[in-house]
Amino acid sequence: MTSRHESTPIRRGLQGAPVLMAALLGLVMIALAVGGPAGPPQPPAWAAAARAADHSGPLLPRSAPLRVRIPAIGVQAPLAHLGLNPDASLQVPPAGRPDLAGWYRGGPAPGERGPAVIVGHVDSPRGPAVFYDLGRLRPHDRIEVDRADGRVAVFTVESIERVPKERFPTERVYGPLDHAGLRLITCGGRFDRARRGYRDNVIVYAHQTAVR
Template structure:
């Protein structure tokens, strides 16, 4: 069911994101330790000093994370027939995807970008997401020519079965950004990583 303004309610999103976490199935090529994982202290929110301006809706086209060398095009991710969120194409591991059922980066609210952690070719676009720390910068280029700059507030690793849906998709009074990928140990029987790595960031500037 849809909430006001065409947004999905949190109950529906809980089911959607559970499916999304399972759909971000990858090959576990990097050994039993899994991809880089954030330290426990990084999950403590370090609020930014002030927020950037609220922008009108404009589609995001690229995400850049200088500290981990990410500069990737963005696909638009909707929902498949079963009500599950789409994931970035597995044959394009260098591409991330923006969930178009939520705000665009720069609008008020939490924009959500998902990316694979690895692929048959090796590390994928968000393999190093767990290396991000509070204070690091994320930039999203938009179709209107503006670039929304976000500052990381916290980074956490959580079990997929305990995904914090309300925190990721819940309302905000400012422009925010969430980056999501897989993490933790790889379960070869289930062909899936056991956890998600989630980055929480707030817009601090626009250029």
């Protein structure tokens, strides 16, 4: 079983926010997909609907995130700090660490105003990776991010969707916010053996509701 990574080019836009080039977004590509032809768990269509939410939660100063915890799916993952590759593509967590997620340090930190972005592999040559079960999340589930300043930013899931990579919702993911938001991103959908990659992305949208 072999593996390779597809880069994630970005460009600048949306008032300075980093913007993923949708068609090329891919966090892991392996020769044999995990989970059979249907692929990893996928969110139901109803979970993608936007819901009214109270965005008056607290804002925090910038502080690097150290770990993300998602109790509903048993995730407790350390966070790598990701930058850009020489070709301006977004780095991804190391292939040899399927337990590791990654925060894009060029954007807001979790707890700051704006959309903080955390990415993770869906699988690896050895089996499921950190965000394999991301599609099982549902609105109102909790996400916690431990920060270097000792605070814990607590987020509540608003919606979760699966989208084709060529129609990645750039503005919704990276557009400016008046509150502290969080986006979790991985691959999803069916595995395309010809292209050696997943066809879709699974994206979780959440907002900060508490600080501990």
